[in-house]
Amino acid sequence: MFTSMARKSLAALAVTATALAASMSPAQAEYPEKPVTMVIPLGAGGSHDLNARIITSVIPSYLGQAMIVRLTPGAGGQKGTQEVARAPADGYTLLFTHNYIDMLQQYVENVPYEPLKDFVPIARVNYAPASVIVRSDSPYQTFQDFVDDAKANPGKVQLSHSGNWGAFFVPAALMMKKLDLSLNLVPHQGGGPAMQALLAGDSDISLAFPSAIGELLKAGKIRVLATAGTTRIYDDVPTLEEVGVDGDIGFMHRFVLAPAGTPPEALEKLSAAFADLSKDATFTKLMARLGESVDPMTGPEYQALRESQATAYHELVNDLTSQ
Incomplete structure (x- = not known):
């Protein structure tokens, strides 16, 4: 009888040990476990590429992993955007894009994704006038x-x-x-x-x-x-409004999106990393040297702006395409 009871006890201990091991498996490890890829849907040498090189050089200190840039130009930004929309929603593939690709193109092209449904904003890094x-x-x-x-x-x-x-x-x-x-x-x-x-x-x-x-x-x-804009950047150079081209155009918002469905813990970690990045002295110094500002927005803040852009850009496209 003792032997039978001992066997039962050992079996119960084995089940408990297996359950404990499963709860501590790599799948449950804290995000991120590996480098994060940031896809840019544009070519090399542009402002996104230049900004991204600075971002990815500093943010590992706050993310705990490397961030890798992947340039995926094509179809006016749709190729790279579609790649991220179809990527696993696990926090390891992000999109570094801008407002025209994100919110305007849907009104002039049959894009293979739904911007407001397929993506969730993590942070806006900055914006700049052309x-x-x-x-x-x-x-x-x-x-x-x-x-x-x-x-x-x-x-x-x-x-x-x-x-x-x-x-x-x-x-x-x-x-x-x-x-x-x-x-x-x-x-x-x-x-x-x-x-x-x-x-x-x-x-x-x-x-x-x-x-x-x-x-x-x-x-x-x-x-x-x-x-662009209503305020002169250079004293001797007019704004577009001064020369008769008014309207809220020529501004690029640079921001990071994740596929919809990305786990909340991954979004939280990414959002915190970008918030810390925006206050980092080395980052702000490098951005200033590049001639760029640092104008952060949280994901929810930029989501509200995205929704207003959707309406404004629909009207703009109608205006530009009307006879």
Whole structure:
């Protein structure tokens, strides 16, 4: 009898040990257990790429794991966005994107995802106004010089941009509508390639964000003709509103999204890491050196902004496409 009871006790202990081991299995380990991939749906050398390199150099201190950048350009940002929408919702694949890809493209393309349903915001990192730029050897000394030439030569002035209905296409389209211009809009896979086209002489004019033009301005390779918004960035350069192109356009919000359904504990850890990142002295110093601000928003705060953008961009698309 003793032997039978001992066997039963040992069996019970084995079951208890197995259950305890299962509760401490790697699947239950604290997130993150491995590096996190941040997908950028744009090409190399643009402002997102430059910003991401700084983010990923500092955030491991707060996340506890490396963050790896993966550039996935194509289809105006849809390729990389779709990749993340279809990725496992486990917190290990994120999207670093901007407002035009996120909220505007759904009104001009049959996108293979539903932005407000398929993603959840983690944090906004910053936002920046675009500048209308030319090479330093351009005959356009002022924005009006560009307008005069474009009107004198309809369809001949080439403007390189970062993709149809993207951050540069929209203000360019609005310039055409408001100023009655006919431009040759040439798409590229991101701001970096669009800039290279300008510098190589393959386009006459383009747009860019502060992080992409700072060193070029210092080196005297480009000239700024106008900037987005209502407040001047450079004392001697007018805003788009001053030259007759009003509207809330030309601003890029850079933010991080996760696939919908990502576990709350992963979202909490990621949100906390980005909040700590925004206050990190090294991060803010590197961003300032890049010419970029740090303007954080929490995921819920940016979700509210996304929803308002959805309405505003629908109206903007209707305005730009109306005859």
